Amino acid sequence: MDKTPSAEGRPPRAALTGLERSTLRELLIHGPKSRAEIARDLGLSRASLTRVTRALLAEGLITDGAVELRGATGRPSEVLHLRPEGARFLGVKLTGDRVFAVVTDLAARALAEYDEPLSSTRPEDVVAQIGGAYDRLAAEHPGITAAGVGVAGDVVAAGGSQVVRESPFLGWSGVPLADLVSERLGIPATAENDMRALTAAEHWFGVGAGYESMVLISVGAGIGVGIVVDGKLVTGAGGRAGRLEHLPVDPSGPRCERGHRGCLAAYVPNSAIVGALRTPGLDYGQVVALARGGDPAARQAFREAGHALGLLTATLANTIDPERIVITGDGIAVTELARDELDAAIALHRDPPGAPLPLDIQPFEFDEWARAGAVLAIRDFLRF
Structure with missing residues (x-):
């Protein structure tokens, strides 16, 4: 047993x-x-x-x-x-250059947090760093029951384990992350796509609590979509459900990094908004400041991003018919700077026209990604 x-x-x-x-x-x-x-x-x-x-x-x-x-x-x-x-859980979020960790209780309340740069993206080195974070946190909060790790990329169930099929940010392919982490920590571990982990956290402990269906849209470095239907996370046969970054918006629009013309990825990610200004040396925070100051080019970049985000939101509402749609992420400024364009695009593409859309705009804290890993562990502990 x-x-x-x-x-x-x-x-x-x-x-x-x-x-x-x-x-x-x-x-x-x-x-x-x-x-x-x-x-x-x-x-x-x-x-x-x-x-x-x-x-x-x-x-x-x-x-x-x-x-x-x-x-x-x-x-x-x-x-x-x-x-x-009565129980404690470790949550981990991996980016391309950092590891974020948190210890929570059974209600997913954060008890302690820790983060550090990744020394290497080799799987064995990353697992060793996760182990170091666990050792540090467990010294203050002993008796951690289980761990959950969120990672950007495709995570699939294979042979009873969660395998990172592909993670471009880390350069991984076919990494049995859950098994490796469990072996290092000596406790059960699970792994999942970070967007689905965040969706699970919102479904159980956030604005989606009590709902049987919801959609979570995260905007920032990329565009993430998490879906809950009938109380269950939608993963897809290949772990790729919710991949809508290249949904067409305008066939005459700019090209994304994959060469698609006028798709979501050409408008909504932070890098696309910065790139629209064609000014070397700018970063996303500076473009946000320019837009808030009334700069015409920055305002236009956000208006186009808001329109594209509204199209995505309406498409998901029409397809899933969820009880709640949540927009969050470190690119959340688009909902502030282009709310009129967001709402207009939703109204334009909503079917039937005028149908209500239960939309929540949520402020974003990066440590929520690590807490979402702990929610994965809690759900696994309860075999949900």
């Missing part, structure tokens, strides 16, 4: 049963519930629920709360609460 260490440093705990995982998920996603509510929602008998709650209480993963009246009628009931400090 698989064993994982508890957060308090107790002996390794037995892997959770299916009913225990289901009960924890109910409390994690929907909040405190009475035993009667849990039994009803999960279809459990009283005897089964008693066994499950006894085990979870013994493991320190849940706790009894106050007696509450949970409905308009009926008797007050003792309410069960998730005990977030």
Whole structure:
């Protein structure tokens, strides 16, 4: 039987049963519930629920709360609460030149963070750096239960493991990252495309909590799309679901780095916005400042990016019909500087015209990417 260490440093705990995982998920996603509510929602008998709650209480993963009246009628009931400090998780985000790490509790609340430059992009060196970050963080927060790693690229399940099929930023192909990290850390590890990891985090702990369907759009160095349908992350057969960077926008527009004319990648990424000004030495922050100051060329670059982003948003709304669409990323300034163009493009391409679109614009913090890795570990811990 698989064993994982508890957060308090107790002996390794037995892997959770299916009913225990289901009960924890109910409390994690929907909040405190009475035993009667849990039994009803999960279809459990009283005897089964008693066994499950006894085990979870013994493991320190849940706790009894106050007696509450949970409905308009009926008797007050003792309410069960998730005990977030009952388990800890390591989250990692890899970029082409840095490793970001965070320790969270079971509710994905960050307890400690660490980051450093990558000394090398060779898989063995990156795994060694992840191990060093784990050792540093575990010294302060011992008993980490599992780890999750988010990486830009195609990540697929192969032979029961997550393999990085391709990661251009790291120059990787066919790297069994989850297995390598698990072997180095001595705890279960999972790996996933960073965009899907961020989507999972928003679905469970962010603006998508409680929804069965959502779309997350991230704009910045590239264009990422994460999709949840029927409560499940959409991955695709080859791990490439959501690859819409080259969706056509204007057949007479500028070319992207792959030579496509007028696609999303020619307008929306930060590099495309900078390149539109044709001024050597500028970076994205400077172009944002120019646009805020009224510079005509910078404003035009953002207007074109806003139009393209609106087309993508409407296309996803028409295709998925989600309950929520979230836009975030370190290129989020486009939603500030070109909101009129964004809204106009959505209205133009929305089908049927005028259909409501539940859009959330979320401020971006880079450490959310590492926290998303921890959410991967939490989901894997609960076998979701």
